Amino acid sequence: MFLFSPFLSFLFFFFCSFFTYLFLFLFVFVVSFFFHLFLFFFYSLFVFFVFVSTFFISFFYAFLFVVLFFCLFLFFSFFSFF
Numbered sequence: 001m002f003l004f005s006p007f008l009s010f011l012f013f014f015f016c017s018f019f020t021y022l023f024l025f026l027f028v029f030v031v032s033f034f035f036h037l038f039l040f041f042f043y044s045l046f047v048f049f050v051f052v053s054t055f056f057i058s059f060f061y062a063f064l065f066v067v068l069f070f071c072l073f074l075f076f077s078f079f080s081f082f
Helices: 006-016 018-041 047-079
Strands: none
Touching: 006 047, 018 047
């Protein structure tokens, strides 16, 4: 029943797509990266430290966001069958 609806099947395959999660990861990473770069610029004069710490913090935020998004998708797709 779930896959016979065109809109629900589109949503299912869209959210299962690898590129969806890649786009989400890159979007959160870039936004977080520039935000932290801007934030740390005023607190530190060590450019290398700022760049490296910003990279890892942004990677961590983007990874957590994608994992949370995937878990929410699994949760709602599981309960949509009932």
